[in-house]
Amino acid sequence: MTLAITKKKIAGALIGTVGVIVLAEALVLRAGWHILGAQATEGCACVGQSALFGQLTFGQWVILGFGALFIVGWILGIGTYIRTLIRTKHMLRVLTGAAISKEGFILFRGRLCEAFTFGILKPRIAICAHCIEVLPQEEVQAMLAHEIAHARSLDPLWFLLLDVARAAFFFVPLIRQFAQWFHTAAELAADDHVGNRKALGGALLRTAEGIQRPQVPLAIS
Numbered sequence: 425m426t427l428a429i430t431k432k433k434i435a436g437a438l439i440g441t442v443g444v445i446v447l448a449e450a451l452v453l454r455a456g457w458h459i460l461g462a463q464a465t466e467g468c469a470c471v472g473q474s475a476l477f478g479q480l481t482f483g484q485w486v487i488l489g490f491g492a493l494f495i496v497g498w499i500l501g502i503g504t505y506i507r508t509l510i511r512t513k514h515m516l517r518v519l520t521g522a523a524i525s526k527e528g529f530i531l532f533r534g535r536l537c538e539a540f541t542f543g544i545l546k547p548r549i550a551i552c553a554h555c556i557e558v559l560p561q562e563e564v565q566a567m568l569a570h571e572i573a574h575a576r577s578l579d580p581l582w583f584l585l586l587d588v589a590r591a592a593f594f595f596v597p598l599i600r601q602f603a604q605w606f607h608t609a610a611e612l613a614a615d616d617h618v619g620n621r622k623a624l625g626g627a628l629l630r631t632a633e634g635i636q637r638p639q640v641p642l643a644i645s
Contacts, residue, residue: 427613434609435582438589438602445593449494456491459484493595501592508584515542519550529568531556539567544584547575555627563627566618573617579610 463479480488523531530550537558539551549571556564574580586603593599618624 427609427616431577431606431609431613434602434606438586438599438606441596441598441602442589442593445596445599452487452490453494456488459487497592497594500594501588504591505584505588508587512542512544522550523553527568539571541571541574541580544581545578547578547580549575559627560623562620562623566620566624567627569618570614570624573614574610577610577613579614582606582610 459480519530519532522533525531528549530548531553532550533553537552537555539549539555541547541549549568551564551568551571555567559567586606589599590603615621615624
């Protein structure tokens, strides 16, 4: 089984799992809405909020509790999405005016040797000019081949969706596991597109202490 097929299987399993969870959440939220509506209607004559909610059964409290948990998850997911977009736009502003190589790569100045792919629907590849200056040409080409594979597979978009899913369904450990599997498969699949694996390994060893990736998700790979 190729890594590309593995990625598709993991993505399919993840989408299926998320679909089931979303359906369950919709049913719970609908039930919770009906509970609150019924309590509001029946409790119009009640005195005070405590009298209103004191009429709820244990099962109804459970439904409302899960509903609140799901709402918190979606707030976190939306927050992660917005934060990623802001971070990506900031990166675009920072790299505005940077040199563009004849191959279309963004060349930027920095003390650290790094290369990354960012963006969502139209991924861009950026590489620090320091890498080109200090690394052998075959190692630079290996790094770029790895990033090109990420860009062609739209991995930054997938990573963004995974980050949103992990935030929105933080209470489901299986989602985090799927995300880890997909990240691993995506990196290995990108490595498969590198002709000179030895050069890629050399570049990783040389830059291991210098590469720093953003701690905040950046639709980046």
